[in-house]
Amino acid sequence: MNKKNELVRSIAVPVISVLAGLLLGAIIMLVFQYNPVEGYGAMIEGAFGRAYNVGEVVRLATPLILTGLGFSVAYTAGFFNIGLAGQALCGWIASIWLAMTFPDLPKALLVPLCIIAGTLAGALWAGIAGFFRAQFGTSEVIVTIMLNYTILYISNHIVRYVLTDNADATPKISPNASLRSDFLTQLSGGSRLNGGIFLALLMIVLVWVLMKRTTAGFELRSVGLNPLASEYAGMNAKKNIILAMVISGALAGMGGVVEGLGTFENLYVLSAAPEIGFDGLAVSLLGGGNPIGILLSSLLFGVLKIGGLKMPSVGVPKEIVEIVIASIIFFVGINYAIRYIMDKFAAKKMTGKGEA
Template sequence: MLNENKGAKVNILVPVLSVVLGLILGAIIMLAFGYDPMAGYQAMLRGAFGSPFYIGEMLRYASPLIVIGLGFSVANTAGFFNIGVAGQVLLGWLCSVWVAISFPNWPGYLLLPISVLAGVAAGALWAGIAGFLRAYFNTSEVIVTIMLNYTALYTTNYLVRNVLTDSADTTPPIPKQASLRADWLSNISGGSRLNMGIFISLILIVVVMILMQKTTLGYEIRSVGMNTFASRYAGMNTKQNIILSMVISGGLAGLGGVMEGLGTFENIFVQGAMPALGYDGMAVALLGLSSPAGILFAALLFAILKIGGTSMPLGSGVPTEVVDIVIASIIFFVGANYLIRFFIDKRARANVKKGGAE
């Protein structure tokens, strides 16, 4: 029991210290280039919490990060690195908008859920390709999903320019009845783009937690992640669980794209690169240690950094690139968590030795 409590404390300390070390490194870089780190971080906090509008935008940005992070965590728990969440986000975004603008006369109670389901299905199908190839041909899901990312990017751009529009870079706006926005949310958040996605994200935190901890499917996904051969020996259908874990992962990532298409932008446009939101969602899952509760707090932190960081140049003169350095540093320290664990264990051993000497 004592070892379990110690392990739980260390698991909490690792991401906390990663964030602290990332912020310290960001402050050092600001000082090295002649900027005031206190002024920079104060401007960031004002940019995230300084008005109802900023708070609304911060929560709006966190909403898709939560579901994308949850999606990545499901695959990660099964032992797979679904680096293709960015492509799955993009296809979810594309298909939800495509359905919405294709049936502008449908009532909202039909058009909205069908558009959402179309985006979720697109992400699930795209991830399912990698899952199928991994299950039956033992291909690397990392390589397959990277290739699928670029396929999704160029396919989306082609469809926007040649199918959804007449050589335009942006589609028409979706019908109002297909939007995730609500007037009352916009009013209480000072006109921000905060939408119903925030409630969907919070509900899915509970759903994924129950799925992974309280259901047979969740147990089998976790078992596959720990040992595929032992799971097969125990009578589990490992191929089915591999595919299902990737399908669930892609469906949640696609839902993140739905929130962008039906909530944030209410259209889709030609992309110059993969949506950064997908990669941020992966980082959120890693920082949250694939725990639904941890993902919630990590998504809020990233939203504060991203939205608040836009106010740093005007508020303190610090360039927004510093925010990306801080985020990269946090991910580095999470990835190098064995170093943090090493120093924590070393200090614990020193305290035990000191206590024994006394």
């Protein structure tokens, strides 16, 4: 019975958070004299009105699935990997660099090589923070934030002075390195939907198997629950710290690969680390760290962000979408309050039955 109640709460908390975020967005629209019905109606039309829109929703959700999975692995092991953006950028750089270095390799060989290179780059960048945490007890939050800025400026230098001659963007990669396919493009009405979605779906399955059905996953979860007890039981805490961060960074690196080889097909000068890192963190929290929850949360973010582009057509600023997303994350962050209210309501209901 307790397991059933916990399952209900784990589903109810994100649902309530989403509804509360949408309600707060509606209230803000009313306060500033916008029509929330028209605003949300335009959002739905912008997300589902055409095949192109649906394709863009799924396209945007794809890297978020990967970065969200990356965050969930580290979080389950007890670490807050806020460096997903930098690790994704590492994957983006490595995949584009390799694609530009060997543009004439067969597609069946070049695409897997680029994916592997980007994955390893993300894993290596996250492994730096994992190593310092394991060996010296440094905060992975501080180290990963610093690494985000470090790779951002390295990336811009590479774009301007290594891959180009003082240009702000690299040339488009060859079709042999692209994740796009004519089938997906035609199916989605010309959107940028690409083969990265299949990679993301595969990772959902693999991460679930890793965390739920393997010894390594059991050790990662154990270290997250109680590192001292885990070490007393014979588990190598330092090894698991590094392993968790490496896996987390590898998944984030894949997200960057999808952006580089699928969405943009090049690398350009950035003013900030990629949004997919921070959005992936939010997606993971909203999805409760569960792979299926992360999939659904990523699609929700895709609907909000792509659909929100249509809101100005009815006079509602698209920035309202960011307020809604921030509100949803706020309510997820205070999930203990939602759970407290739910428990009080359940206790009151049981008391009422007892008195009857």
